[in-house]
Amino acid sequence: MSVQTWTFIIVGLTFALYIGIAIWARAGSTAEFYVAGGGVPPLANGMATAADWMSAASFISMAGLISFMGYDGGVFLMGWTGGYVLLALLLAPYLRKFGKFTVPDFIGDRYYSNVARTVAVVCAIIVSFTYVAGQMRGVGVVFSRFLEVDINLGVYIGMAIVFFYAVLGGMKGITYTQVAQYCVLIFAYMVPAFFISMAMTGNAIPQLGLLGEVTDGSGLSLLDKLDQLHTDLGFAAYTSGSKSMIDVFCITFALMVGTAGLPHVIVRFFTVPKVKDARISAGYALVFIAILYTTAPAIAAFARTNLITTVSNAEYTSMPEWFKKWESTGLIKYEDKNNDGKIQYVKSAEVNELTIDRDIMVLANPEIANLPNWVIALVAAGGLAAALSTAAGLLLVISTAISRDLIKMQIKPDISEKGELMWARIGAAFAVVVAGYFGIHPPGFVAATVALAFGLAAASFFPAIVLGIFDKRMNREGAISGMIVGITLMFGYMAVYKLGWFVDEVPPASSWWFGISPEGFGTVAMVVNFVVSFVVSRMTAEPPQEVQEIVEDIRIPAGAGEAHAH
Amino acid sequence: MSNRDLKAYWKENLRYLVILLSIWFVASYVLGIFLAEPLNSVRIGGAKLGFWFAQQGSIYVFVALIFVYVSWMNKLDKKYGVEE
Secondary structure: OOOOHHHHHHHHHHHHHHHHHHHHHOOOOHHHHHHHHHHOHHHHHHHHHHHHOOOOHHHHHHEEEEHHHHHHHHHHHHHHHHHHHHHHHHHHHHHHHHHOOOHHHHHHHHHOOOHHHHHHHHHHHHHHHHHHHHHHHHHHEEEHHHHHOOOHHHHHHHHHHHHHHHHHHHHHOOOOOOHHHHHHHHHHHHHHHHHHHHHHOOOOOOOHHHHEEEOOOOOOOOEEEEEEHHOOOOOOOOOOOOOOOOHHHHHHHHHHHHHHOOOHHHHHHOOOHHHHHHHHHHHHHHHHHHHHHHHHHHHHHHHHHHHHHHHHOOOOHHHHHHHHHHHHOOOOOOOOOOOOEEOOOOOOOOOOEEEEEOOOHHHHHHOOOOOOOHHHHHHHHHHHHHHHHHHHHHHHHHHHHHHHHHHHHOOOOOOOHHHHHHHHHHHHHHHHHHHHHHOOOOOOOOHHHHHHHHHHHHHHHHHHHHHHHHOOOOOOHHHHHHHHHHHHHHHHHHHHHHHOOOOOOOOOOHHHHHHHHHHHHHHHHHHHHHHHHHHHHHHOOOOOHHHHHHHHHHHHOOOOOOOOOO | HHHHHHHHHHHHHHHHHHHHHHHHHHHHHHHHHOHHHHOOOOOOOOEEHHHHHHHHHHHHHHHHHHHHHHHHHHHHHOOOOOOO
């Protein structure tokens, strides 16, 4: 059977599964819509969190990114996993004990202020929308490459599926489809990885293959061979970086703290029955994530080695079929500058004849390794699962921000539960449509704004939540001024140094503050938020007695009960 | 739970956090970034150690840290009778 037939079958089956689950897990109450009734088993929550977290970018782009960055790619690997330690130790158990439905709920109640709640709502919506646009685009891209339909049609199909289970099932539907999506995506990621690791190093476990020797008889270790290939072609050695140490530090830190502050991840910990379950499900989530995240650097190194040995100085006419196929999509470009019929792939821009889009590394890997057609189809289904699961989690944050944090808590507190549930569904539907719009008309700055989402979360939510739990004296004035200063600083720095707003052109790296890139600036903005919050809170009145009692209460696990609405 | 017990429980919790977050910092930032260059002269299998910590080792440490935290906290909850 052809790749396309296989893709139709496998993608069709997974979609039928997601829809089946959505019908089975319809939400009947707001508690079910917002937090799946608070009854999700920790292991299931771990899987759902992993699928929620690992987006199209993790699945499709990350290994390719690392492949081209070498050592510097570690910022993503550490940054997007280390945040779970912060989440498990500093946030998840306490927020579960607090026992409400959303992140703005916590901010609004803990800082006894609707201003604080509104600031949190605005941050949650900005962060989630920037993220979700990329997911819908990812769905469209996978559809167009594997099923040869138009990108826009792919986006519409993705919208229809997400619409179905997010609007119908809310958090309950999303949770159980995410469990299924995790299984699909991890299977799709690991199967080709085992094959390729076996072929390259003779060891089927990619994590061990990365430490092994290449099977070409040279006796060199894989990474030494890769370093040698790199230096021969004029690139920096694969295992050493080219970014400055302070920048690597700041980017990693901003990604970690941003991860811990992302509302769609935090809200998953509201869905488990007990505080204890919140702690352990963060552990399960990281295990499930780590399976992919420790495999990605291995795939990156294998793919890089494979690529260089296949193309470097080889005859253009002798290139394998996959090369031609991806060339026709424009993602591989070859220009024979010296007319010798061979491919020169080197660092020097004047001599180099080959450009490769990093996104194809994972998608083309099964073809490069000559794997059967069903494996290629599986990768397509995995990419779709990754994109859809993340999109659904983000859409829920947007929908609850509208129905609960704005309408129920601020505009119309006496709304009936049925009315609130209806608004939650309207919110989800609205969010799907807006996300689809951005998927079809992606703003030019999408790539830049994903980094912005992490910086924003790091500069706004993280300090406000951590201080709300660990500093009993922290008050409304401190938290609000900290959040506003943090966001403004982060936004301003991004606007100037990444997007080139307010200036004639984007300033060069040499003019960065302290040598820190916009991607890493969230770390600075976060520190400023902490300092401002602390200073302002100590100069203003302490929080009311009942708020101080809430803080004491969330510090002990006993008596968490169900997530409640009062 | 008395006020004094609550303080003692919280203090022990904070002590655990300091220990675990120090290890978190060392495994990622110290071994994977600050000392990566010198550590690269040591090898683990076919990989340089600093590189390995940045791309593999730190992630294993993160996973272990959460499970240690869970087990410590479950014991602490029992000791103070605040488990659910």
